[in-house]
Amino acid sequence: MDDEKKQQALLFVINPISGDIDKEELEEDIKAICKQHGIACAIYKTTGEKDKEHIREKLNATKYDGVFAIGGDGTVSIVASLLIGTTTPLGIIPLGSGNGLSKDLHVPQDTEEALVLIHRHVIRNIDTVSLNGVPSIHLSDLGFNALVVHKFCEGGTRGPGSYAWIAMQEYLGYAPKFYRIETDKEVFEGEAFMVTIANANAFGTNANINPNGILNDGRFEICLIEPFPKTAGISILYKLYTDSIDTSVYSRRLSCKSATIYNIDHEVMHIDGEPIDLGDTIKVDIHPRSLKVILPLPEDEE
Numbered sequence: 001m002d003d004e005k006k007q008q009a010l011l012f013v014i015n016p017i018s019g020d021i022d023k024e025e026l027e028e029d030i031k032a033i034c035k036q037h038g039i040a041c042a043i044y045k046t047t048g049e050k051d052k053e054h055i056r057e058k059l060n061a062t063k064y065d066g067v068f069a070i071g072g073d074g075t076v077s078i079v080a081s082l083l084i085g086t087t088t089p090l091g092i093i094p095l096g097s098g099n100g101l102s103k104d105l106h107v108p109q110d111t112e113e114a115l116v117l118i119h120r121h122v123i124r125n126i127d128t129v130s131l132n133g134v135p136s137i138h139l140s141d142l143g144f145n146a147l148v149v150h151k152f153c154e155g156g157t158r159g160p161g162s163y164a165w166i167a168m169q170e171y172l173g174y175a176p177k178f179y180r181i182e183t184d185k186e187v188f189e190g191e192a193f194m195v196t197i198a199n200a201n202a203f204g205t206n207a208n209i210n211p212n213g214i215l216n217d218g219r220f221e222i223c224l225i226e227p228f229p230k231t232a233g234i235s236i237l238y239k240l241y242t243d244s245i246d247t248s249v250y251s252r253r254l255s256c257k258s259a260t261i262y263n264i265d266h267e268v269m270h271i272d273g274e275p276i277d278l279g280d281t282i283k284v285d286i287h288p289r290s291l292k293v294i295l296p297l298p299e300d301e302e
């Protein structure tokens, strides 16, 4: 099905600095594609200051038929959080240093191919998760990875290289933390190297923490990496990058619709890559099919 006729007005939220990629030409391409297909096109360029508030104002002022986030996971997360529970779908043109959600949604990573979504696509519903009421669309966690995300955000440098450098520096000295996790089905109590609340599958780095997660199954997974000898680190890393972490004896998965995580050691956390402090009791809930997303046409409908 081609939705071209229904698309009247689209908002494009462009992060000019994401992925260190210049987007001047892209802006012109977007305008040309919209003109060609009779679509009214509005552009908002992020500044890094109060972007969410400014985009919310635009959404309140005008009814858009879709909002495209053009940037990395941070930009996608801001736009998505404003569209949850509305009838307005989220589109993604992946142009960040981390493009995790777009990969899990099978959005083309090639910009030219992704731009086709402007006029040719299907709309599907996906689940979202909330942590103490704060939306998470992709992956949130406590523990080692969250610590690396915090240090990465505090540092001045961008990109996957500096993330890997921080991870290497922190790895040897990191001690697992103690958690109690009560889900609607089971209870876990013990130490973990990291605790990931996963609506989706893989981080922007391509490390796949939840290979069997499904974005619209009405459930989320709490993925634990339990304490392991440092010598097992390489094997765990290998399994993360070969979609086989489920086969590790140090991994555990709690599949659920709701959970409460007691963060007894006050470990840091992030939601979709943004550091956040939610206190020591984190209530997690699934919101089935609460976000509409713009996706490529299935091959049999091409």
Ligand SMILES: Nc1ncnc2c1ncn2[C@@H]1O[C@H](COP(=O)(O)OP(=O)(O)OP(=O)(O)O)[C@@H](O)[C@H]1O
Pocket: 015, 016, 017, 018, 019, 020, 046, 047, 048, 049, 071, 072, 073, 074, 075, 076, 095, 096, 097, 098, 099, 158, 159, 273
């Ligand atoms: N015009 C701007 N100038 C500086 N920073 C900006 C600007 N617009 C957005 N930002 C910042 O960009 C970050 C989000 O970037 P995003 O995740 O989309 O791309 P990225 O290349 O993957 O970035 P990162 O690797 O830092 O996550 C946020 O920290 C936001 O504050």
